[in-house]
Amino acid sequence: MRAIRKYFFPLLLSLTIFLSTGISTYAMGDGNIDGGGGSFGTGSELNVWRNNQDGVRVTVVTTGGSVVATPIDLSNCNISSTVLNFGKVSKLQYTAGSSLSMNASYTYSKPAVALPRIISGSVNKASIAAIKRYFCSEYAAKFIASKTGIPFENLINGDYKLVIEPIAYFTHNGKNYAMTATEAALYNKLSGGALRRVLPSLTHQNLPLALFLEKSDLGYPAWTGSTSGKVSDDAIISSLGIGIVSYKDVPSEELEAPDYTYRVDTDVISSIMLTSATEVNPKNPAKATFYINGGTYTVSNIVMPSGETERSSIRGNSRTTVWTLRFCC
Structure with missing residues (x-):
């Protein structure tokens, strides 16, 4: 003993004891994160998402919502450096008026302690409890601090929050893409509905519903709609595909x-x-x-x-x- x-x-304010976890110290933050999803239909090799191809974009912002460091992408997967993407842009920046700009060079980080499942698939489901435990842990805070260049002590002193966005890596019209939920919705609108026609269960269901807010924060509302089924581009852009970890006033x-x-x-x-x-x-x-x-x-x-x-x-x-x-x- x-x-x-x-x-x-x-x-x-939830104290936990848990087994068989790779995260050595639990709970640095308060997770304003929830999620849902549903079943997937069938696709083709030209338009397909494979169940484990997911990750997150993490943006450090002030408690007022100002972005203070370039967002970072995290994934357990082996992702090609040439996957098509829209750069490291957060949901907050798109809300403020940033537009999509295609990029053929991609970088991301693979944490030593693996991420939990982020996007539910047809067989394996994501666990919001596991996602909260991971991103509110000391390990995650220290890892994100090291990648963003913000000292760990500063990151958790109450002046900053983490914005967490789900990312899907998928094939569309034979080309490989990395997109957050917000980027997929913006791209779908620009392309006249191209993504929703061929990948609706991914881009307009399980990706945006992977993470949403339990309570309003940073100008985004708590999601009170359905946690399964297809959602609109406008609902995604305004409300979905976002979780927030806070460090302020956590005793x-x-x-x-x-x-x-x-x-x-x-x-x-x-x-x-x-x-x-x-x-x-x-x-x-x-x-x-x-x-x-x-x-x-x-x-x-x-x-x-x-x-x-x-x-x-x-x-x-x-x-x-x-x-x-x-x-x-």
Whole structure:
């Protein structure tokens, strides 16, 4: 048994312990991200998206929405440097009046800790919980800081936000493209509907609905429409294909958690001590979510005075397999 002590920032005041993750420290930011999608139809080799060909564009902006560094593209895939694209332009810049400009040279970064699935396919579905955990993690913040040239301490000091946009890599009329949801909608309008005619389930469903806002921010509204089915170009441009990670006013917390491995068929009570520097009251309670062997266990309505400590615990049984509960740091 080994006690581990780590200071961190919570995701939506949700404290989590999780298993088998490649991200060593959890939660630097507050993720304003949600998503949906649906099933795919069939396509042809001239117009096709293969299920795992996705990524994200990350733009660092001020809390007022000013872009402070060139956006970066991230993907787990091996993408050709000659894939057609529209450069490193964010949704905020398109909203401000930037126009599409085709580029035949493409650069991106492949994180050492793989991205979660971003765009749901016909078989494998994306997990918004996994996307939030990834982009609100210390690892992601440090990686993005290193790629944008913004010191890590400055990135998380409350002056900046991350704008996250889903990217699809696909073939259209025999040519390979990289596009964000906003770029696909703008291109579709300019081409008289060329993308929606041949790739509607990708460009007007699963790509734009991969990420959208839970609450309004940076001038973009929370998405209250359907989370499946085809959406219009205008809806995509105004509201979809965007998630935001905030660092401002996210209170610091302390989590102390032991590592345990339990024998088969053992009754287990696992607990963590929670300490908050600010009051957590019934109007805005915290919750502790335990991720154990694929299961999710949540303790809700946690309240505590400023500077006080509260214990959160769950009870379970290891049943037929060895049960490991671990907070990795």
